[in-house]
Amino acid sequence: MAKVALVIPPFFWTKTPHIGIEFLIQALKRKHKVDLFDLNMASFQILRKRRSEWDKLGGEKAPSLFQYLKSSYPRFIDSTLKSLKKYDLVGISVFRRNRAFSLRLAEELENSGFSGRLILGGPEVSFIKDFCGQKVIGEGERAIAAIAQGESKDFLFWETDNLDSLPLLEFRKFNLRAFPRVLPLLSSRGCIRRCRFCTEWRLYKKFRQHTPAYIVAQMKKLWRDYKIDWFSFQDSLINASLGWLEEFGRRLSEENLPIRWEAQMIIRDDMTTDLLALLQKAGCTNIFFGLESASEKVLKDIGKPFCPQEALSLFTRLTGLSLHFEISLIIGYPTETEEDFLCTLSFLKENKKLIPKIAQVNPFILLENSLLKEEGITPLPQTIVKKRMKKVLKLIKNEGLRHRLSFINNLADGN
Numbered sequence: 001m002a003k004v005a006l007v008i009p010p011f012f013w014t015k016t017p018h019i020g021i022e023f024l025i026q027a028l029k030r031k032h033k034v035d036l037f038d039l040n041m042a043s044f045q046i047l048r049k050r051r052s053e054w055d056k057l058g059g060e061k062a063p064s065l066f067q068y069l070k071s072s073y074p075r076f077i078d079s080t081l082k083s084l085k086k087y088d089l090v091g092i093s094v095f096r097r098n099r100a101f102s103l104r105l106a107e108e109l110e111n112s113g114f115s116g117r118l119i120l121g122g123p124e125v126s127f128i129k130d131f132c133g134q135k136v137i138g139e140g141e142r143a144i145a146a147i148a149q150g151e152s153k154d155f156l157f158w159e160t161d162n163l164d165s166l167p168l169l170e171f172r173k174f175n176l177r178a179f180p181r182v183l184p185l186l187s188s189r190g191c192i193r194r195c196r197f198c199t200e201w202r203l204y205k206k207f208r209q210h211t212p213a214y215i216v217a218q219m220k221k222l223w224r225d226y227k228i229d230w231f232s233f234q235d236s237l238i239n240a241s242l243g244w245l246e247e248f249g250r251r252l253s254e255e256n257l258p259i260r261w262e263a264q265m266i267i268r269d270d271m272t273t274d275l276l277a278l279l280q281k282a283g284c285t286n287i288f289f290g291l292e293s294a295s296e297k298v299l300k301d302i303g304k305p306f307c308p309q310e311a312l313s314l315f316t317r318l319t320g321l322s323l324h325f326e327i328s329l330i331i332g333y334p335t336e337t338e339e340d341f342l343c344t345l346s347f348l349k350e351n352k353k354l355i356p357k358i359a360q361v362n363p364f365i366l367l368e369n370s371l372l373k374e375e376g377i378t379p380l381p382q383t384i385v386k387k388r389m390k391k392v393l394k395l396i397k398n399e400g401l402r403h404r405l406s407f408i409n410n411l412a413d414g415n
């Protein structure tokens, strides 16, 4: 039996517990002793920032939080390192936002005489070159279990074929009182789309789903355990298969649980009013759609499988049901002309009564692992993108479009 510490360094999301770490805890706990070091929530509480502010911090341009904590709260860092040194295995979860802290923590741990094994896992790991410990790229459950048993190579894309073979999530190691009363869920892994700016689909080799029965059992269990009535699906999309979605909606509404849930979906014109009404009956209260642009040409260039008219017809059905949804936008996609941009502005203006909320507006960012990067696309000049961002934000303000302030321009600093 190995003693395993799983670490979530800041800056990380504070709305829900880290679902990826919970999957690892479940994969290890039968054979090993597992402890969680949620340094993100610990430092969030020490520094007493507002949640909306914290969720925007981090990234390449962020000042060194590790250094700040080390000089201002030395006991916090010292006791963390002292505790971690006692473990056989320390796994650190690395995202773009917490990369700097994670690497510094790994370095300090190694320099402190730590004799166990150090693993880095998470979406940012494939970009880390100079690290002498083990790396897990892709899903971690099978990999970390193998490492805990003594295997010592890097693990690349060891995916679980049958997701229902994974134990149900429990979140017992998290201090749930520190989070809002909402729990994360994952009904699938991967994405069926290949949008050219996106890297999310690259984190997986294959798209897989739990069965609807498994997810309903998971929701029932968590509701019984905590009486938390709000679930947030963290899937890239939960409407890859409408047959799946219908069965899920039907099973969940049959349970009659007093719960609500939100999820990300792709825009599909074949989602009928009946299906949407079934989801609403089953507790769906919010849907996120990546609209990104209202120019037909830009949507086609991105690789989106819908046109603005189809988006509009879906939005109209949702509004008819009073089912809340939010959209995200990307401003300054490399092929976006001024005319395309104006299409997006007019779409927002003309349909302001139809769109309950704008979840995210960000300038285009050329991501390392994206298809666009591979194709060697040249982004638009920053001056143009900034001008368009200003215009869209002005329109949002002037037209009184509801939006989430913390997600406006939140990716611009490398988060």
Ligand code: SF4
Binding pocket: 191, 192, 193, 194, 195, 198, 199, 200, 201, 236, 237, 266, 290
């Ligand atoms: S943007 Fe969304 S739908 Fe497109 S590939 Fe990425 S995760 Fe999938």
